[in-house]
Amino acid sequence: MAIQNTGGMQRRPTHPGEMLREDFLPDYGLTVAGLAEALGVSRQSINELLRERRAVSPEMALRLGRLFGNAPEFWLNAQRAVDLWVAAADIKDEVARITPLDAA
Structure with missing residues (x-):
């Protein structure tokens, strides 16, 4: 017998920037500059991602996946x-007012 998870997530999911900052950079001994150089992007891009002010794009997911040996989907799914x-x-109340349709 399966227990359905209908409650929804109560906390904000972990941002990919936090994953990089807290797990990947220390584990690989990388700095912001080192990560930027390894990925071929600017330090500003990496800094904004680490500060969670930038989202992981498909291009960045490909770069991160290649560098760390995981799938780009890992990064995109986290984002x-x-x-x-x-x-x-943001739109919880608006969505709650929508009445689901029944198939004819």
Whole structure:
């Protein structure tokens, strides 16, 4: 017997920038400048991502996946979870007013 998870996530999902800052950079001994150089992007781009002021783009997901040996989908799914959580919180009342349709 399966227990359904209908409650929804109560906390904001972890931003990919936090994952990089807290897990990946220390584990690989990288600095902001080192990560930027390894990815071929500006330090400003990396700094904004680490400060959670920039989202992971598909291009950045490809670069991160290649560098760390994981799938680009890992990075995009983490970003998608944050984006959906924020959007759901922003328009929660509007969505609640929508009446679901029944198939004819």
